[in-house]
Amino acid sequence: MSLRTGIDVAYLVAAICFIIALRFLSSPKTARLGNLIGAAGMTLALAMTFATPGLTHFPLIVVAMVVGAVIGVPAARLVKMTAMPQMVAMFNGVGGGAAALVSLTEFSRDAGQHVAIYVIVEVLLGVIIGCVSFAGSAVSFAKLQELITGRPITYPGQQIVNAILGVVVLAFAGAVLATSSTLALVILLLLALVLGVAFVLPIGGADVPVLISLLNSFTGLAVAASGFVLHSTVLVVAGTLVGASGALLTRMMSLAMGRSLTNILFSAFGAVVTASGSTEGSGGGSVRAGTPEDIGVLLAYSRKVAIVPGYGLAVAQAQHVARELADTLTARGVEVYYAIHPVAGRMPGHMNVLLAEANVPYEQLEEMDDANRDMPTTDAALVVGANDVVNPAAKDSPGSPIYGMPILNVDQAANVIFLKRSMRPGFAGIDNQLLYDPKTTMLFGDAKDMLNQLVAAVRAA
Amino acid sequence: MTGSILNLVTVFVLAGFLGFEVISKVPSILHTPLMSGTNAIHGVILVGAIIVTGTAHGTTQLSLGFATIVLATLNVVGGFVVTDRMLEMFKSRSKQLTESGAPGQSQPSGPKGEDA
Incomplete structure (x- = not known):
């Protein structure tokens, strides 16, 4: 061999x-x-x-790798968990930049010789996609790190400016094809950087994670393009794998947010859409619906889970399966408690009676004050068929009929899951803003049926 | 040359389909780690960076190559380390399980590396 x-x-x-x-x-x-x-x-x-036969400059290569590692490892090790998304953006951006530079360097080597059209196309794709990814990731990093505002950045005539920019990029791409000029390619590289910035500016902070996933997919394609230029199968395979799976992942992420990808990327362009976005909270806002599998995994890997029972639990006769879910989680080492609101259900003590019937251990039941003390350290609050007793309107909107009523502060938990039959308001007929909160996931269906599916999902996780 | 470009296009198309098929039904809690993991994998551009630099001539190409390797190494190293840190919560969970042994007893907050 x-x-x-x-x-x-x-x-x-x-x-x-x-x-x-x-x-x-x-x-x-x-x-x-x-x-x-x-x-x-x-x-x-x-x-x-x-x-690889014919390689030289090993000292230079090793020094460059050491420099990269010396910067990269501590940066990745020391970053706070909350700052992870911007780190991913940064590492993605440098990958895109590297892919563009590989294509550029390889092209400059062949400059002046006769180069086949398809080789130039490969170089162009690598440089343009790589640079868009690099510049886009840099802006995403700045947005997440709050170096610049996380709000969508728009200005009058933005669409026209972007369209002109796109045309100019295409024109220079044509020029490179016609002349094989390295200078034209370098100008194109700079223009592609500007294009990357322009592409990302109008996208709002909450949508940036989806954007990073898309740029990640772009970098994969830029790497694949470099693989074509270098005739390297491993670059083509790995780059294309990332490009394709990244595109699918981007779609999954935007679906999980209840938005379409085009909506995320281009919604800020129309002022009308932005205006309706700001009034979103007042009623028909966007709601995130999850699957039992998603929620099952979330619960299984939480440290502390609160189950908040309400009238819906009683109607569905779901107390036994609720206990089964709690037991399954406890067996995995998750700390589970039931947060009992004094007026949850249709009579005082309704929930205690119901859960006692299912032989729920007494020490897992927490009265409202104890439960509220535990809420801020709770990873997931699973609200089963309750609504008014967790409605933050009781605390923060003086006009609300339930203003002043003590509630369970599930909005302080890291994640909130509402298990409800529909979006219908609760007994008091008041809309619940918590349903539209970004950290809330809705699980629509019959309480008993959904809890059964959750038990199965936790066991499978 | 035409033959080799056709081979690469074949590989490209097949890898594209494979990329779509290989991830399916990812729970949302894994979306970010998966993104970070694929991010590390496209760091394979470092292979290309090494080849380009190793065959470079002249100061311009060598400096470009040097910069490329630094960037690509950042991508590889940072990508894998960050992903591993994100996934530590999954590891500590199973370790805690084997340590606690007896199921059914609620554990006090177990040993945890990170604040997720």
Whole structure:
């Protein structure tokens, strides 16, 4: 087996590692292993690259890698958990920049010689997509880090300016195709950076994670384009895998937010849409609906879960399966408590009677004051068929009929899950703003049926 | 040359379909770690960066190559480390389970590395 073949086999193994990594990262049980397998594949591919015949400048290469690692490892190690999204944006951006530079450098080497049209197209794609990803990620980082405002940045005539920018980029792409000029390509690179900034500015802070996922997919495609330029199969495979799975993931993320991708990317362009966005809270705002599988995983990997029973639990006769869910979670090491509001249900003590019938251990029942003390440290509050007793309007809108009523502060938990049959308001007939909160997920359906599905989902997680 | 470009296009198309198929039904709690994991994988551009730099001629190409390797290394190293940190919560959970042993007893807040 020649050295060249050996290297190619190593690249094949690396590609298989990447595929397994993606598969494993899709499930909570195997996710961590998946990441390690990906890292192992990467290490193998890099190690074998050094054996490529004809390579020189090894000291320079090693020094550059050490510099990158010395910056990268501490940055990734020390960053706070809350700052993770902007770190992902940054690491994604530098990848896109690297892909653009690889294409540019390879092109400048062949400058002056006759270059086939398809090679120039590959270079153009690598440079444009890579630069858009780099600049877009940089702006995303600035938005999340609050270096600039997280609000959509718009100005009059933005669409026209962006359209002109797009046309100019296309014109220079044509110029590079016609002349194979490195100078034209460098100008194009700078224009693509501007395009990346212009693309991201009008997107609001809450939507930036979806945007980063899209840019991540872009970087994958830029890497694939560089793979075409260099005739490197492993770059094409890995880049395309990321491009395709990243596109699908972007779609899943925007669906999980209850928005369409076009809505996220372009909604700020029309002032009308923005205006309706700001009034969103007052009634028909956007609601996030989840699946039992999603919620099951969330609960299974929480530390502390509150179950908030209400009249809906009594109607559905779901107290036994609620207890089953609590037991399943407790068996996994999750701390579970029932937060009991004194007037939950249709009579005082309704919930205590109901849960006692299901033999819920007494020490898991918490009265309102105790429960409210625990709420801020609770990872997930599962509200089963209750509404008015958790409605923050009782605290913060003096005009509301229930203003002043003591409530369970589930809005202080990290995640809120409402298990309801529909969006209909509760007994008091008052709309609940908490249903529209970004940290709230709705699980529509019969309480008993949904709890059964949650039990199954937690067991599978 | 035409043959080799066709081979690459074939690989590209197949990898595209595979990318769509390999992730399916990802629970939303894993969306961000998965994004970060795929982010690390496109750090494979470092392979390209090393090849370009290793065959470079002249100061311009060498400086470009140096910058490219620094950026690509940041992508690889940072990507995998950040993903691993995100996934630590899943690991600590299973470890805590084996340590606690007896199911049915509620544990006081177990050993945790990070504030998620």
